Amino acid sequence: MPTYRRKAALLALSVVSVATALTGAGAPLARAAPGAPASSLEWKPCARPGGPAAQECAELPVPLDYADPDGPRITLAVSRLRSDRPAARRGTLLVIPGGPGGSGVQRLTQKGNALSRELAGAYDIVALDPRGVGGSTKASCGLDPADRWLVTLRSWAGPDGETAENAARARRIADACAREGGPVLRSFTTANEVRDIDRFRQALGERKLSAWGVSYGTYVGAVYAQTYPHRTDRWVLDSSGDPDPRRLARGWLANMSQGADDRFPDFAAWAADPARDAEGLRLAEHPEQVEPLLLELAARLDREPKESDVAGTPLTGNGLRQTLQNALYGDALFPGLARLVRAAQDPAARPTLPPELARPLPDTDAAVMVGVICNDVRWPQGAAGYEEAVAADRAAHPLTAGMPVNVTPCSFWKDRPREEPTRITDRGPSNILMIQNLRDPSTPYSGALKMRRALGDRARLVTVDHGGHGVYLAGTNTCGDRAVTHYLTTGTRPHQDTYCAP
Template identity: 70%
Template sequence: MTTYSRRAPRTLLLALSAAAVASTLSAVPAATAATAVPTLTWEPCASTGGPTDQECAELPVPLDYRYPGGRQLTLAVSRLRSDRPEARRGTLLVIAGGPGSSGVQRLTQKAAALRKEMKGAYDIVSLDPRGVGGSTTASCGLDEGDRDLVTLRSWPAPDGGIADNLARSRRVADACARNGGAVLRSFTTANEVRDIDRFRQALGEEKLSAWGISYGTYVGAVYAQKFPRHTDRWVLDSSGDPDPSRVARGWLANMSAGADSRFPDFAAWAADPAREDAGLRLARRPEDVRAVVLGLAAELDRRPKASDRPGRPLTGNRLRQALQGALYSDSAFPQVARLIQQAQDPAATPVLTPDIAGALSDQVAAVTMGVVCNDVRWPAAPASSYARAVAADRVRYPLTAGMPVNVTPCAFWKGAPVEKPTRITGRGPSNILMVQSLRDPSTPYFGALRMREALGDRARLVTVEHGGHGVYLGNGNACGDREVTRFLTTGVRPGRDTYCAD
C-alpha cells in the first residue's frame, strides 16, 4: 500500500509549488508564478462537542493567482492527525458544500465518525474557503431583508409575480459591486481549487485523497481535472450536473424536479400511524399529504400567521423554504411536520425552523451569491422571459412554486467572469468513486448521471436507494457507507456502477 510522506524536501516543495501554480494560469508570465510554499503553524483549537486534539492554522493565499506575490488573503485550515500513526497512508481532505459552508466546521462535526471508519489511515484536514468562517470575508452591505433565505432564493409573490424579485436582484447586485471589491470578485470555484492545491503543498503531500459533498463535489471534480496527478482516492458525494455553460444556474433549476422526487418519502413518513402519538401525522394516506402542504401554503400566502419571531410571520414562502430544507434529511421531517401542525392550529404559535428563523450574515450572503455569480455569466434575459419560466415551473412543480428558475442577482452582476468554467472530462486516473441518493432534493439523480457521464471511466457510481442530500455518514445507508469506507481505506471500488438497497 502506497504511503505518501508528510514532509517532502523543501527543494521538491518549491518545485511543486511553481509547477502547480503555473499550470493553472494560462496568461501569467512564468517569472511571476513561482512562490515559496507557506509554512503552517498549528495550534490546538478544540471546540465543545468536537475532538480534543483538533488543530488549526492560517494559510496565506494570493488574492489573484495571476499576481502570486501581491496581496494575500488568509484561509482558516484545520487537521486531525491520524490516531494510529502506524496505519497512516496519507491525508484526506473534506471539501464542504454550499457555496458558503465551513470545511473546518464540517471536519469538527464528522471527526468521530470519520475516525471510526478510517481506522487511522489518514490525517483528516479541511479548510474554510474564501469568504467563509475564519477565512478572509467580504461584505455586500445588504439590508437584513435582502439577506433572508426566502429572499435570496427568489421565491415569487403569492400570485407568481416577480417584480419584487427583479428589484431585489438589481439592488443586491449593485450593493455587491459597490462594497465587495476585489475580495468578493475572487470568490470562485477556480480559486478554491487553487487554494486547495496550495494547502496540499503546505502540508507537504504529493497527493491528497478527498471527500467532497454537494457543491464540494464540483470543487473536487474541477481539482481532479486540473491536478490529476495530485489526486489519490477521490469521493464525490451528491453531485450536480457539471455543464460548464450553466454551473450553479443549472443546479438551482434542477431543484424543482429534485424536491418533487423526494417529497413522497416525507409524505409516507407523515402519513404513517407511528406519527400519531407525537401529534405529527398530517394525513391518513401518503397521497393526501401533498394537498395538505400545498393548501396550507396557499392559505399562508393569503393570511400569514404570527410566529415565535416578532416581525417574522410564517408566510407561504417561508413554509415552502422550510419544507425544501427538511427534504435534505429524514431527521428534519419532525420539525417541519410540527411547523405544519402549528400553522394549522388556531391556538398555536408556529416555531420557525432555524433556516427561516433569521437572516444570513452579510458575509455568508456575500459568498453565497459571489461564487455562483462569479463562476459563469448568467443570462440578462428580459423580465418577461423569467416571468414565463416561473409561471411554467409553478404549474409543473408546485412544491417549489417557480423559485428555482426565477431571476437572481447574478442576472445583474457587474463584470464578466474572469475565467471560463472547467469542462469535466474522462481524462485522468480512474480513481473517483461517486455516491448518490436516488431521490436527492438538491442535486437530483439525473444531474449526477451527467457528472458520471462526463467522468467516463475515471469514475464508478454507487446509487443508494434512499432520499436525502449527502449520503456518506449522513443518511443511514450501511451499504453506501461501506462502499465509500472500503474505497478510502483499501482503494477497492466496485468493478462497475452498483446499487445499494435501502
C-alpha cells in the same frame, strides 16, 4: 443546533453555515507525525464542543489574485486531525464542504471523530474554509437586512407567481455587491478554491491528496481532479450535480424542482403513517393527501401570514415552502416540518420558526453565497423571461413554486466571469468513486448521472436507494458507507457501477 438542522442549513446555493472564529492559545510549530510529511503551517490546538479533542487549526496565506502571485494576500482558515495510528497512515484526506458557503473547518469538527473511527488511522484528515467563509478573509456587500432573509435571498415568487419584487431585489443586491465587494468578492470562484486547495497541499508537504467532497464540494473536487489529475489519490464525490459548464449553479438550482418531486413521497409516506398518531404529527390518512394539504396551507399563508414566535416575522407561504425544502434533506427533519404544519393549521397556536427563518443571514454570508455562483459563469442578463419561466415551473412542479428558475442577482451582476468554467472530462486517472441517493432534493439523481457520464471510466457510481442529501456517514445506509470506507482504506472500488438496497 442539531446535526441534521445544520445539514439542512447548508443548502446548496442558499444557506451558509457560520463557522466560529479560530480559537486556541499560541503553540509552536507542530511536529509531523511519524510517516507524515513536514508541514509549513503553524498548527495550534482548536478543539470545539462535540468535535475531536485533537483538532488543530492554522492560517494559510494565499494570493488574492493568482495572476499576481506577488501581490496582495488573504488568509484561509485550515484545520487538521492527525492520524492516531502513525503505522497505519497512508496519506491525507481533504474534506471539501458544500455550499457555496460551507465551512470545511466546521465540517471537520462535525465529522472528524466519525471519519477517524471509520478510516482507522489511514489518513490525516484536513479541511479549509473557502474564501469568504468562517475564519477566512471575508467580503461584504453592505446589504439591507430585509434583503438577507433566506426567503428573500432565495427567489420565491409572489403569491400568484409575480417576479417584479424578486427582480428589484436582485438588482439591489448586485448593485450593492459591485459597490462594496471589491477585489475580495470578485475572487470568490470555484477556480480559486481549487487553486487554494493545491496551495494547501503544498503547505502540507503532500505529493497527493485524497478527498471527500459533498454537494457543491463534488464540483470543486471534480474541477481539482480535472486541473491537477496527477495530484489526486483516492477521490470520493458524494451527492453530485450536473457539471454542464454553460450553466453550473443556474442548472443546479433549476434541477431542485425535480429533486423536490423525487424526494417528497418519502415525507408524504412518513406523514401519513399511523405511527405518527402517537406523536401528534400525522398530517393525513393517505400519502397522496399530503401534497394538496401543504399546497393549500401555503396558499392560505400567502393570503394571511400567521404570527410566529419571532416578533415582526410571521410564517408566510414562502416560509413554509422553504422549510419544506430544508426538511427534505434528511428524514430526521421531518418531525420539525410536521410540527410547523400543525401549528400553522391551529388557529390558537403560534408557530415556532426554524432557526434559518428566524433572522437575516450575516452580510458576509450573503456575499459569498451570491459571489461564487455569479462569478463562476455568466447568467442571462436582465429580468426578461423570468415571469414566464416561473409560471411554467410552478405548473410543472408546484412544491417549489417556480423558485428554482426565478431571477437572481447574477442576472444583474456587473463583472463578467474572468475565466471559462472547467469542463469535466474522462481524461485522467481512474480513481473517483461517486455515491448518490436515488431521491436527493438538492442534487437529483438525474444530474448525478450527467457527472457520471462526463467522468467516463475515471469513475464508478454507487447508487443508494434512499432519500436525502449527503450519503457517506449520514447514518442511513451501511452498504454505501462500506463502499466508501473500503475504497478509502484499500483503494479498491466496485468493478462496475453498483446499487445499495434500502
